[in-house]
Amino acid sequence: MHDSSQRGRSGRPLVSVIVRTKERPELLREALASIxxxxxxxxxxxxxxxxxxxxxxxxxxxxxxxxxxxxIHQS
Structure with a gap:
């Protein structure tokens, strides 16, 4: 069951894509373009x-x- 607070204006469930990155800007750009x-x-x-x-x-x-x-920035 989905919590209604996790829905967008369309009423559809929010999808979260988690991307971990370090020193790979070209791959981050590619991942964000895909999202x-x-x-x-x-x-x-x-x-x-x-x-x-x-x-x-x-x-x-x-x-x-x-x-x-x-x-989220981890130094």
Whole structure:
């Protein structure tokens, strides 16, 4: 059973995609492009940065294409 708080405006369940990254900006960009290309909505991307640089800048490129992006930074 799905909690109604985990549903988007469409009433459909929220899908979360968790991406762990460190020092692989080209793969992060590819993963975010894949998430943005999905036809299902609502989708959130949870990006876990394990100390890499430039991750926030890459995420900025996809802010308008993905319903919600959460960013967790581990230094």
């Amino acid at each position: 943005a290309a999905q036809t299902y909505s609502p989708v959130e991307a949870v990006i876990v940065n394990d100390g890499g640089v430039g991750v926030a800048e890459i995420m900025d490129d996809f802010l308008s294409d993905i319903d919600h992006i959460r960013y």
